[in-house]
Amino acid sequence: MDLATDPSTLARRLTQIGHRAGLDRVGIAGIDTFATVRSSIEDRVASGMSGGLTFTFNHPERSTDITQSLPWARSLVVGGKAYLPEAGSPAATVSRTGRIARFAERDHYRPLRSALGEIAAALEAAGHRSEVVCDDNRLVDRAAAVRAGVGWWGKNTMVIAPGHGPWMLLGTVVTDAHVEASEPMRRDCGTCDACIPACPTGALVAPGVLDARRCLAALLQQPGSIPTEFRAAVGDRIYGCDDCLEACPPGGRLLDSVGSTRGRVSIEYILTASDAELLDHFDRFYLPRRRPGILRRNALVAAGNSGDVELAALVTSYLTHPDPVLVEHAAWARECLVGSGAGQPAPSGK
Ligand code: B12
Ligand code: SF4
Ligand code: SF4
Numbered sequence: 001m002d003l004a005t006d007p008s009t010l011a012r013r014l015t016q017i018g019h020r021a022g023l024d025r026v027g028i029a030g031i032d033t034f035a036t037v038r039s040s041i042e043d044r045v046a047s048g049m050s051g052g053l054t055f056t057f058n059h060p061e062r063s064t065d066i067t068q069s070l071p072w073a074r075s076l077v078v079g080g081k082a083y084l085p086e087a088g089s090p091a092a093t094v095s096r097t098g099r100i101a102r103f104a105e106r107d108h109y110r111p112l113r114s115a116l117g118e119i120a121a122a123l124e125a126a127g128h129r130s131e132v133v134c135d136d137n138r139l140v141d142r143a144a145a146v147r148a149g150v151g152w153w154g155k156n157t158m159v160i161a162p163g164h165g166p167w168m169l170l171g172t173v174v175t176d177a178h179v180e181a182s183e184p185m186r187r188d189c190g191t192c193d194a195c196i197p198a199c200p201t202g203a204l205v206a207p208g209v210l211d212a213r214r215c216l217a218a219l220l221q222q223p224g225s226i227p228t229e230f231r232a233a234v235g236d237r238i239y240g241c242d243d244c245l246e247a248c249p250p251g252g253r254l255l256d257s258v259g260s261t262r263g264r265v266s267i268e269y270i271l272t273a274s275d276a277e278l279l280d281h282f283d284r285f286y287l288p289r290r291r292p293g294i295l296r297r298n299a300l301v302a303a304g305n306s307g308d309v310e311l312a313a314l315v316t317s318y319l320t321h322p323d324p325v326l327v328e329h330a331a332w333a334r335e336c337l338v339g340s341g342a343g344q345p346a347p348s349g350k
Contacts, residue, residue, distance in 0.1 A: 003126035007180040014179060017122050018079050021115035024168060025080035025161050027148030027182040031066055031073050031174075034143040038064040041140075044212075049205075051212030052222065055137050062138065066174055069138040072129050075179040076139075076172045077119055078148035080159070081112040084167040084254045088262035093236075096311060097264040098302040101217065101240025103169060105263040107284040109135060112169050119173045126177075134171025141170040149182040155207035156195035156244035162187070165251015166244075198247035200233040216241040220298050221286055225325055231332065234301045238265055239285055267306070270299035271314050297329050304333030312337045 004010050011028050018026035041060040044050040056063035066073045087102035113134055120130040133139045142159045145151055150170070151161035158166035189207075196204045203214035212218040216233060217240050219226050226234065245251060270278065278292035287294050300318060303311040315337060318330035 003122060003128075007178045010177060011180040011182070014077050014119055014122065014173075018077070018115060018119050021118040022081065022111055023079040023115045024082045024164055025145075025150040027078050027145070027150045028179045029076040029078060029144050029148035030181050031076060034064040034140055034147075037140050037143040049209070049211045049213065051215070051218055053212050053218060056140055058137065063140050064143070066133070066139055070131060070133075070174050072176045073174045074176050075181070076144050076148065076174055077116075077179060078141075078144045078150050078170065078172045079112065079116050079119070080145060080150045080161060080164070080168040080170050081108070081115060082164040082168045082254070083108040084164075084251070085258045085260075087167075087258075088260035089255070089258045090263035091261035094264050096267050096306065096308060098236045098238035098267050098270070098299060100238055100263040100265060101242045102167070102263060104240050104284060108169055109171075109284075112171050116171050116173050120175075123173065123175050123177055128175050128177040130173050130175040130177075132171060133174050135169070139172060139174075141172065144172050145170045147181075147184060149185045152185045152187045152189075153208060154195065154248065155189050155193055156199075156204060156248065157208055157210045158245065158248070160189075160248065160250050162250065163254070165248050165254055167251050167254055192249060194247045194249065195244040198243050200235075200241075200243055201230055204244060221288070221294065223288055223291055223294055223325075225328060226297065226301060228332065231301050232305065234298070235305055236302045238270070238295065238298045238302060239282070267299045267303050267311060268314060270295050271303070271318070293323050293326060296326055300326065300329040300333045304329075304336035307337070309337050 003013055015026040038060050041057055045057050050057040062068045083103055087105045090099040113132060116132045120132050123130040145159045146153050151159040154160040160166050161168055201214040201216060203211050205211045216237060219230060220237060220239055275292045278295055279290055300315060303315050315330050315333045318326050321327055
């Protein structure tokens with residue numbers, strides 16, 4: 001592939017390549033430090049709102065300045081790939097199953113990475129260095145996307161794009177080529193604030209500010225105990241949470257167009273499968289240190305919330321499990337199912 005050398009033609013060609021490879025949005029950004037984002041991340045850590053998450057919170061100075069990882073970087077070619085309607089929607093209620101957020105219903109990062117790979121390959125064929133950086137601690141993906149005009153920053157902290165709403169995963173090709181930057185999008189949420197009351201745990205504490213200590217997406221992927229005050233709100237979730245995305249009007253039409261139901265998984269399967277089976281079946285999930293116990297813990301909470309007494313025997317079998325976290329969640333779930341009232345959290349808050 002012949003690539004032009006002038007920055008403006010190069011931007012056009014790379015955008016075309018990205019779209020042909022399946023990207024829904026492509027934009028170009030410069031590599032200046034994301035200074036505001038850096039101070040936001042530092043504020044989240046200082047206030048405790050990062051909730052012990054690592055990712056970009058570990059080294060904000062590195063995640064907000066790509067030249068610290070890739071000193072040759074000159075431009076960021078940012079891509080967004082929508083995962084609706086493909087991901088479908090979890091059916092409303094199917095007994096003895098839990099729900100997986102749409103982004104993780106299968107590996108939706110794969111087509112995104114592959115499309116970004118085509119852009120990188122074209123750059124390399126033209127003699128440029130390039131590297132795909134996607135959902136990686138070296139770069140704040142949303143900040144790059146906003147600067148590249150891929151979308152705007154929503155009050156639910158998501159990058160929102162016209163036609164796709166928040167239902168888009170993001171990634172970047174970092175290159176040493178000089179590519180003309182795109183204009184950031186001149187749009188914002190306006191007077192809408194539908195996502196804020198839609199959050200079941202009040203994790204969106206102000207427009208654009210997420211307290212990860214309250215966010216179910218964070219709580220369900222972290223090890224340890226899920227605080228009892230949030231267990232009822234977990235509902236039937238096993239991994240991820242889509243409530244603040246579902247509430248978002250710019251993604252509404254796409255959500256309504258979804259025909260298929262996916263993203264349900266058997267609670268009994270999670271509670272009876274071996275470690276190896278769980279890690280293989282859910283290999284796309286982020287589970288710190290590959291701990292399958294996180295899934296079992298979540299399944300116990302979902303079982304407790306199900307009100308389905310048929311699950312009580314399986315839940316009870318966990319009362320002798322060697323992992324004390326699972327024992328405690330099993331006791332809670334059992335109390336919900338056969339204790340003071342099906343579906344109610346244990347009154348003692350154990
Ligand atoms: C850590 C992380 C999480 C954490 C924390 C999320 C968070 N909001 O910070 C947890 C585990 C909770 C999480 C959850 C989810 N995540 Co996540 N996550 C990341 C990760 C690794 C880093 C994000 C980060 O740096 N946060 C730091 C904080 C400070 O950034 P921020 O909240 O965006 O803050 C900015 C805005 O709030 C804005 N802002 C500040 N004030 C104001 C005021 C107003 C009015 C407005 C509008 C904006 C605004 O400026 C801040 C920065 O200066 C990225 C991948 C990556 N490497 O970038 C994926 C990423 C953000 N996650 C993603 C996804 C898909 C999700 C989930 C939807 C998954 C799910 N269904 O469960 C949920 C969504 C929850 C939510 N509302 O954010 C996508 C988002 C795609 C998109 N279109 O935006 C990313 C980009 C992964 C990817 N490569 O596609 N995630
Ligand atoms: S992902 Fe769920 S819990 Fe987290 S902020 Fe959005 S609605 Fe709230
Ligand atoms: S629900 Fe409304 S306020 Fe929230 S991100 Fe979507 S458009 Fe913005």
